[in-house]
Amino acid sequence: MKTYWMNRWETIRNSFWFVPAMLVLIAVGLVRIVVTLDRHLHQFPVSLPEIGFAGGAEGARSILSTIAGSMVTVAGVAFSITIVALTLASSQFGPRLLRNFMRDPGNQYVLGTFIATFIYCLLVLSSVTGQNGQIFVPRIAVNLSLLLALMNVGVLIYFIHHVATSIQADNVVNGVYEELNQHIEHFFPESLGAAVETPQKVHLQRTGMFHRTVPAAAEGYLQAVDRACLQQLAASSDCQIQLRYRAGAFVVKGSSLAVVSSEKALEETLDDQLQSCFIVGKMRTPEQDPEFAIHQLVEVAVRALSPGINDPYTAMTCVDRLSAILCTLTGRAFHPAKWYDDMGTLQLEEPALTFSGVLAASFDQIRQHSLTDVAVSIRLLEGLARIASHCRTQAQQQAVSSQAEMIYRSRQNSLPVEEDRADMTQRYQAVQDELRQL
Template sequence: MKTYWLNRWETIRNSFWFVPAMLLVIAVGLARIAVTLDHQLTQFPFAFPDIGFTGGAEGARSVLSTIAGSMVTVAGVAFSITIVALTLASSQFGPRLLRNFMRDPGNQYVLGTFIATFIYCLLVLSSVTSNHDNAFVPRLAVNISLLLALLNVGVLIFFIHHVATSIQADHVVNGVYEELNQHIAQFFPDELGAHPARDQTTGQPLTGLFHRIVPANHEGYLQAVDRASLRRLSEQLDCQIALSHRAGSFVIKGSSLAVVLSDTELDESLDSELQSCFIIGKLRTPEQDPEFAIHQLVEVAVRALSPGINDPFTAMTCIDRLSAVLCTLTGRAFHPVSWYRDDGRLQLVEQPLDYSGMLNASFDQIRQHSQTDVAVSIRLLEGLSRIASHCRTAEQQEAVLRQADMIVQTRRESLSEAEDIADVEQRYQALKDELRQLG
C-alpha cells in the first residue's frame, strides 16, 4: 500500500496543476478571512488608519478590477512563455526532459501566484457594497490585494529570469545530475563492504510441485513493485515468488509478471491480489528505476551529438556527470536479488541489477553515436579512467575495460587521421595502466 501511495505522489509531483490548485485554495481562504476581519473592524468605534487604500466603494471596485484583469493577462503571458520553453526543451534536450520542466516548483508557484491573486480579487470584489443603508468597503482586503500586486511584479521578474536560466544546457544537465545523485543515495544507501555480504545470485533453486504464472492485466511500463506485500504473501501462502521484470521494463498484457512456486495448488483468485503488488503505467518513473535519470543524461548527450544540433560540448558535460555518478557507485552495495524469511527459506527472487549494467546504460549509446567525434571519444576514455581509479572489485574493472576496448576498436576502424588515433590510444593506455596499478 505504501508503494502505491508513493507512486501516486510521484504522479502528482510531476503534474502542473497541484501547486496552483493549493495556492487557489489558500487564496479563497485568505479572501474569506480578510473580509470577515473587515466586517469585525467596522463594529469598533475607532477610525481605520489612513494607510494604503482610503477610497470608497467605487474606488475599491476599480482597484480590484484592475488587479484582477492584470493578473489574467500576466498569467496568459506566463503560460505562453512556459509553452515556448517546453517546446524548445523538447526539441533540444528530448521530450522525456519535459517532466523536469513540468515538476519545476518555480514554474508551478509562479502560475499559481497569478491565478490565486486573480481569484482573491474576484472574491473580495463580490463583497463590496455601495448601498447608503448598508455600505461596506473591505479596506483591509483591498490593501492586501495591493500587496499581492506588488508581490506579483517581483514574481514576474523572477519568472523571466528563471525561464531564461532553466533552458540553458548546463543548467538542464546539472538538474538531471542532482536528481540522479538523489536516486543513487536512495537506491544504494549502503557502502560497499559496510555490511555482511548477502546473496546476489539468481541461481537459488526454486522448488515446488505447483507453479503459477502471474499475468499482467494490461501493457505498459512497470513503475514499481511492492516488495513488502509480495514477501508478506509469500509467508501467508508458504510459497516462493520469482519476479520476471525489474522496475522500468515494458510488459505486454498477459505476459508473466512473476512465477509463484508452491507445494500446494494456488487458487486463481490470488492473481488479482498478486497483480496489485505491481504498478504498471504509461510512462517510466524514477521511484524504483535507478537507470531512469541515467537515460535522461544519455538522451541529452545523444541529441547533442545529432547532426541537427551538433553540440559536442554538451555531450562531454553529460559524460563528466555520468562518470562522477559511476565513481560514486563503485563504493555502493547493490541490493540483494534474493530475499529470505527469518528461518532462512527463500521467498522472493528479483531480476539482478549490477554495476556492469549501469555502466553500459551510461556509455553504450554515447559510444555508438560518437564514432567519428574524436573529442567525445577522448572524453569517454578520460571518464572511464576516472572510474577505473575508483574501482574496488574485479567486476567493476572488467566492465570498465570492456567499455574502453569497444571504444578503441570502433575508433580504429572509423578514424582516418593518425594523430587522432594516437590521442585515443594514449588515453586507452593510461586507462590500462590505472587498472594495472589496482591489480
C-alpha cells in the same frame, strides 16, 4: 498499499496543476479570513492608521478589478512563455525531459501566484457593497491586494530570469545530475564492504510441482512493484515468487510478470492479490527505477550528437556527469535482489542490478552515436579512466576495461588522422594504467 500511494504522489508531483490548485485554495481561505476581519472592524469601529487605500466602494472596485484583470493577462503571458520553453526543451533535449520542466517548483509557484491573486481579487470584489445606504469596503483586504500586486511584479521578473536560465544546457544537465544523486542515495545507501546479514538457511527454489504465472494486466512500463506486499503473500501462501522484470521494463499484456512456486496447490484468490502488487503505466517513473535519470542524461547526449543539433560540448558535459555518478557507484553496495523471511527462506527474487549494467546503460548509446566525433570519444575514455581510479572490485574493473576496449577498437578503424588515433591510444592506455594500479 504504500507503494501505490507513492506512485500516485509521484504522478501528482509531475503535474502542472497541483501547486497552483493549492495556492488557489489558500487564496480562498485568506479571503474568508481577511473579509471576516474587515466585517468585524466595520461593526465595531476601531481607529486604524490611514495607510494605503482609504477610499470608498467605487475606488475599491476599480482597484480590485484592475488588479484581477492584470493578473489574468500576466498569467496568460507566463503560460505562453512556459509553452515556448517546453517546446524548445523538447526539441533540443528530448520530450522525456519535459517532466523536469513541468515539475519545476519555480514555474508552478509563479503560475499559481498569478492565478491565486486573480481569484483573491475577484472574491474580495464580490464582498464590496455600496448600495441602499449600506457601504462596506474591506480596507484590509484591498490593501492586501495592493501588496500582492507589488509582489507579483517581482515574481514576474523572477519568472523571466528563471525561464531564461532553466533552458540552458548546463543547467538542464545539472538538474538531471542532482536528481540522479538523490536516486543513488535512495537506491544505494550502503557503502561497499558494509556488513550485510546472510541468512542461516537459504532455500534457493521450491521442490514442489505447483507453479503459477502472474500475467500483466495491461501493456506499458512497470512503474513500481510492492515488494512488501509480495513478501506477505509469499509468507501467507508458503510460496516463492520470482520476478521476471525490474521496475522500468516494458511489458506486454499477458506476459509473465512473475512466477510463483509452491509445494502445495495455490488458492485462486491469490491471482488478484498478486496483480495488485504491480503498477503498470504509460511511461517510466523514477520511483523504483535507478536507471531512469541515467537514461535522461544519455538522451541529452545522444540528441546533442545528432546532425540537427551538433552540440558536442553538451554531450561531453553529460559524459562528465555520468562518470561522476559511476565513480560514486563504485563505492556503493549492489545487494543481491533477494528477500528472505526470518528463518532464512527465500521469498522474493528479482533480476539483479549490477555495476556493469549501469555502466553499459550510461556509455553504450553515447559510444555508438559518437563514431565520428573524436572529442566525445576521447572524453568517454577520460571518463572511464576516472572511473577506473575508483574501482574496488574485479567485476568493476572488467566492466570498465570492456567498455574502454569497445570504444578504442571502434575508433581505430574510423579515424583517418594519425594524431587523432594517437590521442585515442593515449587515453586508452591511461585507462589500462589506472586498472593495473589497483
